[in-house]
Amino acid sequence: MSMEQIVDKYFRPGRLPHIWCPGCGNGVVTGCICKAVDKLGLDQNEVVVVSGIGCSSRASGYLDFNTVHSAHGRALPVATGVKLAEPRLKVIVVTGDGDCTAIGGNHLIHAARRNIDMTVVLYNNSIYGMTGGQYSPMTPLGSKATTAPYATIEQDFDVTELVRAAGATFVARATTFHAQVLADVIAKGIQHKGFALIEAVAACPTSFGRHNKMPNPATLMEWQRDHAVMKAAWDKMDAAKREGKFPIGVLYEDNSRKEYTDAYEELIARAQGGKK
Amino acid sequence: MSRILLLQGNQAVVEGAIAAGVKFFGGYPITPSTEVAESLAEKLPLVGGKFIQMEDEIASMGAIIGASLTGKKVMTATSGPGFSLKQELIGYACAAEVPMVIVNVQRVGPSTGQPTSPSQGDIMQARWGTHGDHWLIALTPASVPECFELTLRAYALSEKYRTPVILLMDEVIGHMREKIELPDNYDEIPKAERKRPACAPADYKAYADVDGDGVPPMADFGNGYRWHVTGLVHDETGFPKGTPGATVAAADRQYHKIYDNLDDIVQVDEYRMEDAEYAIVAFGGGARTAYETVDMARAKGIKVGLVRPITIWPFAEAQMAALADKVKGILVHELNCGQYVLEVERAVAGKCPVCSYAKYDNEPATPAQLLAALEKSLAL
Numbered sequence: 282m283s284m285e286q287i288v289d290k291y292f293r294p295g296r297l298p299h300i301w302c303p304g305c306g307n308g309v310v311t312g313c314i315c316k317a318v319d320k321l322g323l324d325q326n327e328v329v330v331v332s333g334i335g336c337s338s339r340a341s342g343y344l345d346f347n348t349v350h351s352a353h354g355r356a357l358p359v360a361t362g363v364k365l366a367e368p369r370l371k372v373i374v375v376t377g378d379g380d381c382t383a384i385g386g387n388h389l390i391h392a393a394r395r396n397i398d399m400t401v402v403l404y405n406n407s408i409y410g411m412t413g414g415q416y417s418p419m420t421p422l423g424s425k426a427t428t429a430p431y432a433t434i435e436q437d438f439d440v441t442e443l444v445r446a447a448g449a450t451f452v453a454r455a456t457t458f459h460a461q462v463l464a465d466v467i468a469k470g471i472q473h474k475g476f477a478l479i480e481a482v483a484a485c486p487t488s489f490g491r492h493n494k495m496p497n498p499a500t501l502m503e504w505q506r507d508h509a510v511m512k513a514a515w516d517k518m519d520a521a522k523r524e525g526k527f528p529i530g531v532l533y534e535d536n537s538r539k540e541y542t543d544a545y546e547e548l549i550a551r552a553q554g555g556k557k
Numbered sequence: 558m559s560r561i562l563l564l565q566g567n568q569a570v571v572e573g574a575i576a577a578g579v580k581f582f583g584g585y586p587i588t589p590s591t592e593v594a595e596s597l598a599e600k601l602p603l604v605g606g607k608f609i610q611m612e613d614e615i616a617s618m619g620a621i622i623g624a625s626l627t628g629k630k631v632m633t634a635t636s637g638p639g640f641s642l643k644q645e646l647i648g649y650a651c652a653a654e655v656p657m658v659i660v661n662v663q664r665v666g667p668s669t670g671q672p673t674s675p676s677q678g679d680i681m682q683a684r685w686g687t688h689g690d691h692w693l694i695a696l697t698p699a700s701v702p703e704c705f706e707l708t709l710r711a712y713a714l715s716e717k718y719r720t721p722v723i724l725l726m727d728e729v730i731g732h733m734r735e736k737i738e739l740p741d742n743y744d745e746i747p748k749a750e751r752k753r754p755a756c757a758p759a760d761y762k763a764y765a766d767v768d769g770d771g772v773p774p775m776a777d778f779g780n781g782y783r784w785h786v787t788g789l790v791h792d793e794t795g796f797p798k799g800t801p802g803a804t805v806a807a808a809d810r811q812y813h814k815i816y817d818n819l820d821d822i823v824q825v826d827e828y829r830m831e832d833a834e835y836a837i838v839a840f841g842g843g844a845r846t847a848y849e850t851v852d853m854a855r856a857k858g859i860k861v862g863l864v865r866p867i868t869i870w871p872f873a874e875a876q877m878a879a880l881a882d883k884v885k886g887i888l889v890h891e892l893n894c895g896q897y898v899l900e901v902e903r904a905v906a907g908k909c910p911v912c913s914y915a916k917y918d919n920e921p922a923t924p925a926q927l928l929a930a931l932e933k934s935l936a937l
Binding site for chain 1: 580581583599602603605607609611612613615616617618619620621622623624625626627629631645646649778779780781783784785786787788789796797
């Protein structure tokens with residue numbers, strides 16, 4: 282399906298143009314979600330997209346599914362309620378680096394711990410864009426931001442390691458430069474039965490790049506191209522060569538752990554069978 | 558057929574929820590409401606429902622919002638500190654008009670306060686706890702049987718008016734044990750259901766007042782109506798629209814859907830008010846003291862009765878104004894520093910004296926204490 286056909290099918294008529302700045306990566310990520318849904322042939326009536334608050338979270342309003350634009354940081358609890366109440370629905374969470382790892386950080390580790398079946402697409406633009414460029418827990422150490430005029434002194438999260446440690450059973454990363462890889466790993470995440478997180482590295486020229494000597498969208502895309510390494514190649518690199526770079530692709534997958542809503546159905550059967 | 562049980566107020570709430578058809582509970586442990594969560598953890602799986610202990614109070618609210626969007630009847634339960642945390646998403650549930658029942662078993666505050674002591678200090682928070690103008694319903698039971706009845710009623714109102722309903726308990730009622738007669742078979746209890754769209758999915762506007770009653774039909778997620786839920790100001794399509802016109806239209810509809818139906822929503826009970834010259838206004842645990850005080854005062858020849866608001870919000874404005882025309886004086890008794898009395902004073906508007914017996918020492922009043930306050934404040 283061409284991108285034009287994707288837009289016609291999966292974007293709500295009359296809701297575009299979007300609010301994102303020229304050069305923003307959010308449109309690419311959102312397009313990749315639609316490509317993944319299309320590739321899997323999911324019924325739009327059976328898909329629920331839950332977002333939080335921030336630039337990326339505005340995507341839910343543009344997409345033609347059952348959609349919730351929830352409160353700041355709270356996409357995962359709302360998604361948990363939808364999924365546990367109606368396990369047949371496919372739940373996709375759209376969130377940003379600030380939304381998901383700062384104000385929503387507690388929800389993130391617990392959703393991962395439960396291994397509840399949902400696919401989190403974390404649009405990582407390294408900054409709070411909507412409020413004008415304040416540093417987030419995923420702003421790279423030493424970057425400038427409107428609240429870090431002397432550069433950040435806080436170590437940033439590697440969210441893929443964070444959720445893996447917390448219990449996620451599918452973890453992937455891609456960038457908007459590697460859009461084919463991104464659509465592919467989102468599709469794999471949706472297919473995975475359990476908690477899946479995909480970090481989508483997205484450019485924010487307006488609020489991140491401008492403060493960090495990369496005001497041109499193309500420069501940010503080149504940065505993605507030059508710093509991302511496919512997982513297979515990454516595995517063969519030594520520590521010195523990995524310095525400053527990051528792996529993309531499916532980083533971790535474990536199909537041995539029980540999924541939460543399946544476990545709950547078993548609990549119901551046990552309870553109704555009279556056994557505690 | 559029915560059965561007679563000895564139950565706590567909190568357990569009667571659980572029975573009421575199961576009888577109403579609750580299918581989802583999201584909660585977090587907190588005294589003195591924890592029995593609600595514990596009991597639903599056991600009972601919900603037996604009726605095919607889901608219980609989840611979330612990572613915090615905010616997440617509990619998020620989970621029940623999500624579950625309600627799939628068409629389920631949902632509940633959470635908490636107390637003071639947790640009620641404060643829930644306010645963020647209570648506002649969301651008001652803005653997005655998501656039906657749910659929130660149980661708040663009040664304890665002494667502010668902050669950690671006194672977790673095991675009774676209070677009615679969240680009266681104003683129940684109305685104005687979240688930011689911005691909003692409208693919701695709060696009910697206060699005064700006995701264990703009424704915990705059951707008002708939980709059923711909370712679901713009926715929540716589904717009918719598409720609004721969060723707060724079941725505003727207090728520690729006295731939550732932990733008190735009383736006799737209660739319950740039907741054996743809850744299937745015989747009529748189940749309240751929200752209005753669902755009759756139109757085709759393509760014609761569905763999630764916030765359109767199609768029936769003129771201010772309550773838009775609400776589709777279940779997954780039933781073919783793909784709609785958008787947001788806490789942003791939105792128009793009848795449900796999509797964000799922040800124009801002055803859309804903002805006023807949304808606020809006015811949400812106000813009118815509740816405040817045009819006060820006859821249906823506001824309940825006030827009376828005890829020995831037929832010939833009363835004075836009235837005690839009290840509710841929840843405070844009302845339990847007042848029944849006895851009325852009898853003691855009557856024995857002394859004082860013609861006093863009890864006016865007991867069952868619906869705390871919306872405020873029983875017309876009833877209190879009418880009361881002021883009937884009696885020579887009103888004493889408002891509440892377990893806080895004086896919150897509900899402010900509303901009574903506003904409604905009475907000087908037509909008769911309004912006094913306050915505000916008790917905030919971690920203990921409920923004795924009937925003798927309330928009688929002494931009545932005699933002193935109204936100079937009887």
